[in-house]
Amino acid sequence: MAKTLLIVDDSATMRKIVMRTVKMSGLDFDKTEEAGNGVEALEKLVAGPVDIMLCDVNMPEMSGTELVKEVRKLPDCESTKIIMVSTESSQELIDGVMADGANGFITKPFTPEKFQEKLSPFMN
Numbered sequence: 390m391a392k393t394l395l396i397v398d399d400s401a402t403m404r405k406i407v408m409r410t411v412k413m414s415g416l417d418f419d420k421t422e423e424a425g426n427g428v429e430a431l432e433k434l435v436a437g438p439v440d441i442m443l444c445d446v447n448m449p450e451m452s453g454t455e456l457v458k459e460v461r462k463l464p465d466c467e468s469t470k471i472i473m474v475s476t477e478s479s480q481e482l483i484d485g486v487m488a489d490g491a492n493g494f495i496t497k498p499f500t501p502e503k504f505q506e507k508l509s510p511f512m513n
């Protein structure tokens with residue numbers, strides 16, 4: 390079944406790189422949206438839940454770690470899979486955000502293979 394994707398990152402360039410890497414990974418989404426921070430992402434999710442959200446950690450307005458907590462409060466987004474994408478990779482950060490409800494963590498720099506590995510379990 391076709392899936393929807395939301396890419397959340399405060400860098401427009403990084404959003405494009407993520408989008409291109411997703412395409413290169415061979416994963417097939419029929420709709421991809423973008424948001425520049427957590428507040429924008431929440432607005433989009435309230436308007437229409439997505440299947441998978443790729444989420445930066447460091448962002449203005451609302452960080453990725455705060456966003457995870459907010460998304461998990463939304464009943465309609467219960468099944469949304471959240472994969473964090475960050476240059477920060479401390480075990481403390483990863484453990485914290487996974488405990489808050491994230492479903493995976495990809496560290497930058499990333500590869501199409503890494504996207505394939507981390508996202509394909511959620512594409513069924």
Ligand SMILES: [Mg+2]
Pocket residue numbers: 398399400445446447448
């Ligand atoms: Mg950032």
